[in-house]
Structures are given as structure tokens and as C-alpha cells.
Amino acid sequence: MTLQARKLAACLKRKLDTKESSGAKHVKYRVFCDGHLVAVTFMSHGAKEIDDTLLGMMAKQLCIPKRVLRRLYDCPATWEEYKESYDETRSPRVGFGNARWR
Numbered sequence: 082m083t084l085q086a087r088k089l090a091a092c093l094k095r096k097l098d099t100k101e102s103s104g105a106k107h108v109k110y111r112v113f114c115d116g117h118l119v120a121v122t123f124m125s126h127g128a129k130e131i132d133d134t135l136l137g138m139m140a141k142q143l144c145i146p147k148r149v150l151r152r153l154y155d156c157p158a159t160w161e162e163y164k165e166s167y168d169e170t171r172s173p174r175v176g177f178g179n180a181r182w183r
Contacts, residue, residue: 084136084154086128092154093122097143097163112143119167120144144168 090108093099099110103126112120122142124131131139133147140147149166152158 083130083132084151086124086131089131089154090124092156096153096158096160098160114164119169 090101090110093110094101097110097112099112102109102111107123107125110122110124111118120143122139124139136150137147140150143150143163145163145166145168149158149162152162
């Protein structure tokens with residue numbers, strides 16, 4: 082099942098309050114908690130749809146299971162569910178010792 086890239090980007094901004102920055106090929110979405118960077122994910126500028134494989138990669142970068150990212154997209158999940166599902170061992174991209182909610 083593919084997801085609409087624009088809707089997913091809006092969901093990341095609205096539900097996770099991501100900070101967005103644009104590079105040459107990708108848009109970077111950074112998730113902060115109490116001022117500390119806890120996760121980073123990327124989306125291609127020209128992406129129209131996100132397939133299941135790419136969704137799994139994004140979920141790993143966000144340090145959550147794919148089902149939680151899908152729930153964020155479908156609207157029932159909230160920031161609280163993201164925090165409960167967050168697993169700092171899922172991605173080596175960021176120093177996750179900064180996660181203050183644990």
C-alpha cells in the first residue's frame with residue numbers, strides 16, 4: 082500500500098512538530114524533544130508516493146515501528162504514541178542518549 086508523500090510530510094510536521102530543511106535532492110525532517118534532536122528522516126523533493134519499503138526505512142530513521150508511522154499517517158496516533166513507541170536502538174543516525182522523556 083502506497084501513501085501520498087504530501088500527506089505524510091504534512092503529518093510529520095503537524096503530529097511530530099518536525100523542523101524541515103531542504104537540500105539539493107531531499108527534504109530533511111528533524112524531530113526534537115525538549116530541545117534535543119531525537120530522529121531524522123528524509124523525503125525526496127519529487128516524491129509523489131511512498132511505497133512500503135521506503136515507509137519502513139523512514140520508520141527506522143524515526144526510531145518507531147512501521148505500524149506507528151502508518152497510524153500517524155491515518156490520524157489515530159499522536160505525539161504520545163510516538164514517544165511510547167520510540168526505540169533509540171532502531172537507528173544509528175543520531176545520538177539518542179538525548180531522549181529526555183525516558
